[in-house]
Amino acid sequence: MQISLNITETIQECLVSMMSESAAGYIAMVIIALIYLGIFSVAGLFLVLLERRVAAWFQLRIGPNRVGFQGLLQTMADALKLVSKELTGTDRADKFLYNLAPYFVIISALMALGLIPFTKEFQAFDINIGIFFLIAVSSIGVIGILLGGWASNNKFALIGAMRSGVQTISYELSVGLSLLTMILLTGSLQLSEIVELQKSGWLIVQGHIPAIIAFMIYMIAGTAETNRAPFDMVEAESELGAGFHTEYSGMKFAYFFLAEFINMFLIAAIATTVFFGAWLSPFGITESIPWLGVLWFLVKTLLLVFLMMWFRWTFPRLRVDQLLTLEWKYLLPINLVNIVVMAFIVWQNLIILI
Template identity: 85%
Template sequence: MNIALNITQTFQDWLVGFMPEGAASITAMVIVAVIYLMIFAVAGLYLVLLERRVAAWFQLRLGPNRVGFQGLLQTMADALKLVSKELTGTDRADKFLYNLAPYFVIITSLMALGIFPFTQGFQAFDINIGIFFLIAISSIGVIGILLAGWSSNNKFALIGAMRSGVQTISYELSIGLSLLTMVLLTGSLQLSEIVETQKHGWLIVQGHVPAIIAFMIYMIAGTAETNRAPFDMVEAESELGAGFHTEYSGMKFAYFFLAEFINMFIIACIATTVFFGAWLSPFGITESLPWLGVFWFLLKALILVFLMMWFRWTFPRLRIDQLLSLEWKYLLPINLINIMLMAFLVWQKLTIQF
C-alpha cells in the first residue's frame, strides 16, 4: 500500500485531463526521468566540488577558489572540458562492450535514485520491495566495471575489474545483512513504510545497540562497495594507473567519475532512510511543512557523505588480503550475531505487546 502519492502518479493524474491514459503514463515517466537526470547531473558535479574542498580542508589547502564565487563553477568548467575532449580508445578493445560499459554504471545509479522518499510525496516510485530493489540494482553496476576492464584489453584495467568483482561480491553480504537487520525491526521492505515507522523515533534509536552496530557495519561496507579509499583497490592509482577506466577519456570517463560520487550519495541516502528517518525532522515539524523534508533529508545525507570523505582522507589504502579478511573474518560474523540479537529484541518486544 502506498502511503503517499509519488510524483510520477501526480504528473500522470494531471496529464490525464489532456491526453489518453496510456500517453499520460508515458509522458509522466519521461518528465520524471528528465527531473532525475537534472538532479543526477547537478548532484554529481557538486559532490565532486565538495570532495575537493573537504580534501583541501583536511590537508590545510584552499581547494578550488578561482572559477566563480568561492570556486562554485569549477566543476562546471571541468564538465565542459570533458565534453569537449576526444573520445579515445585502443584498437584491440571490444568496441561494443567498451562503449556499453559506462551506461551500465550510470543507469543503475539513476534507477536507484528513483525510489528514495526525499520528502512526503516526492518519490518517483514507491515499490513494496524497495530495500530488495536497491540491493539488486547495486549488484548490476559492477557488471559495467567488469565489462570496462575486460573490453579495454589492458592488463591494468582487467586487474582493477577483477578486484571490483571480488570486492563487490564480498561487501554486498554485509550491506544486505545490515539492512536485513533493520527490516526485521520494521517488518517491511517498502521505503515509505520504513519512514512511517520512524515518526515516533528514528530506527537507530528504536533498534538500540543492534541498530548502531548495523549502521557502523553498513557505513564500512558501503564505503567499500563504492570503491572509495581506504577500499579503492579497484582504481589504486599508485598501482594500476586508473584501474578499470584507464583506457577511457572524455565523457565516458566522466560517466564513471560521476557514478562513483552518485553511488556514494546513494549509500548515504539508504542510511538516511533506514536509520535516520529520511525526511522526518528531529523536532516533529516536517508534517506541517512538507518541503522542509527535502532539507532534512539532504542535510542527513550530506553529513554521511562527509563521513565517507573523512574516511578517504584519514586512512591508508588496505592491501587486497586485508580488505577481504576484514569482510570475511570480522564484518560477516559480527553481522550474523547482530541479526540474531535484533531478532531476539523484536521477539521480546512482540512478547510484551501480546
Template identity: 60%
Template sequence: MAFSIYDFSTLTQSIHDGLSSRLSPTGTLAMEWAIVGIVILLFVAVFGLFLVYAERKVCAFFQQRLGPMRVGPWGLVQTIADFIKLLMKELIQPARADKFLYNLAPFIVIIVTFLAISVIPFAKGLQAFDFDIGVFFVTSITAVGVIGILLAGWSSNNKYSLIGAMRSGAQIISYELSVGLSLITIVIMAGTLQLSGIVEAQRAGWFIYRGHIPAIIAFFVFVIAGTAETNRGPFDLAEAESELTAGFHTEYSGIKFAFFFLAEYVNLFIVSAMATTVFLGGWMALHVGNLEGFNHVMDLLPPVFWFFIKVFFVIFLIMWFKWTFPRLRIDQILTLEWKFLLPINLFNIILMTVIVLLGWHF
C-alpha cells in the same frame, strides 16, 4: 497548481490530473515516465557535479589546503568547467578493444545509478517508484553495477584495467553481503521492505535510536560496507595510481570517463541516502520524546531539507573516512569483510531478532 513543500504528493497528483485531462491514459503514463527520467537525469548531473566540488573542498580542508578557489567565488564553478572540458575531449578507443562491450560498460554503470535513485524517498510523496521490495531492489540493482565495471575492465584489452576490474568485482561482491545483512537487521525491526513504509515506521523515532545497540552496529557496518561498495578510499584499490594507473577506467576518456566518475559520486549519494532512509529516519524531522514545542519547531523545516541534511551528514562522514584512514591491501580488505564484518553482522541479526521478539526496543 496546488503545491505544498511539506507534501509533494499534492504536486505529483496535480501533474497527473493535468496530464490525464489532456492525454489518453497511455500518453499520460509515457509523459510521466519522461518527466521522471528528465528529473532524475538533471538531479544526477547537478548533484554529481556538486558532490565532486564538495569532495575537493572537504579534502582540501582536511589537508589544511584551500582547494579550488579561482573559477567563480570559492571555486564554485570549477566542476562545471571540468565537465565542459570532459565533454569536449576526444573519445579514444583502444585498437583491439571489444568495441561493443567497451561502449556499453559506462552506460550500464550510469543506468544502475539512475535506477537506484528512482526508489529513494526524498520527501513525502517525492519518490519515483514505491516498490513493496524497495530495500531488496536497491541492493540487487547496485550489484548489477559490478557487471559494468567488469565489462569495462575486460573489454579495454589492458592488463591494468582487467586487474582493477577484478579487484573491484571481488571487493564489491564481498561487501554486498554486509550491505544486505545490515539492511536486513533493520528490516526485521520495520517489518517491511518498502522504503516509504520503513520511513513511515520511524515516525515514532529513528531506527538508530529505537533499535539502540544492534541498530548502531548495523549503521556503522552499513557505512563501512557502503564505502567499500562505492570503491572509495580507504577501499579504493581499484584505482591504485602507482600499481594500476586508474583501474577499470584507464582506457576511457571524455564523456565515457565522466560517466564512471559521475556514477561513483552518485553511488556515494545512494549509499548515504539508503543509510538516511533506513537508519536515520529518512525525511522525518528530529523529534525528541514528548517535547511538543521542540518537535513543532523541527516540523517547520520541510521534509526534503531534513532528508538532505541527513544525507550530507553521512556523505561528510564517508569523506572523513576517505581523507583520514590509510588504504587497505586487497587481502586486508577481504579479511575485514569475511573475518570481521560478516560475523559481527550475523551475530547482530540474531541480537536484533531477540530484541524485537522480546520487545526490548523503544
C-alpha cells in the same frame, strides 16, 4: 500499501486530463526521467566540488578558488572540458562492450535514485520490495566495471575490474545483512512504510545497540562497495594507473567518475532513510512544510557523505588481503550475530505486546 501520492502519480494525474491514460503514463515517465537526470547531474557536480573542498580542508590547502565565486563553478568548467574531450580508445578493445560499459554504471545509479524518498511526495518509484530492489539494482553497476576492464584489453584495467568484482560481491553481503537487521525491526521492505514507522523515533534509536552496530557495518561496507578509499584497490593509482577505466576518456570517463559520487550519495541516502528517519525532523514531523522535509533529508545525507569523505582523507589504503579479511573474518560474522540479537529483541517485544 501506498501511503500518499508520489511525484510520478501527481504528474500522471495532471496529464490524464489532456490525453489518454496510456499516453499520459509514458509522458509522465519521460518527465520524471528528465527531472531525475537533472538531479543526478547537479548532485554529481556538487559532490565533486564538496570532495575537493573537504580534501583541501583536511590537507590544509585552499582548494578550488579560480572559476566563479570561491571556485563554485570549477566542477562546471571541468564537466565542459570533459564533454569537449576526444573519445579515445584502443584498437584492441572490444568496441561494443567497451562503449556499453559506462551505461551499465550510470543507469543502475539512476534507477536506484528513483526509489529514494526525499519527502513523502517526492519519490518517483515506491514499491513494497523497495530495499530488495535497491540492493538488486545497485549490484548491476559492477557489471559495467567488469565489462569496461575486460573490453579495454588492458592488463591494468582487467586487474582493476577483477578486484572490483571480488570487493563488491564480498561487501554486498554486509550491506544486505545490515539492512536485513533493520528489516527485522520494521517488518517491511517498503521505504515509505519504514519512514512512517520512524515518526515515533528514528530506527537507530528504536533498535538499540544492534541498530547502531548495523549502521556502523553498513557505512564501512557501503564505502567499500563504492570503491572509495581506504578500499580503493580498484583504482590504486600507484599500481594500476586509473584501474578499470584506464582506457576511457572524455564523457565516458565522466560517466564512471560521476557514478562513483552518485553511488556515494545513494549509500548515504539509504542510511538516512533506514536509520535516521529520512525527511523527518528530529524535533517533530515535517509534513506541513514539504521543502523543510527535503532540507532535513539533504542535511542528514550530506553529513553521512562528509563522513565517507572523512574516511578517504584519514585512513591509508588497505591491501587486497586486508580488505577481504576485514569482510569475511570480521564484518560478516558480526553481522550474523547482530541479526540474531535483533531477532531476539523483536521476539521479546512481540511477547510483551501479546
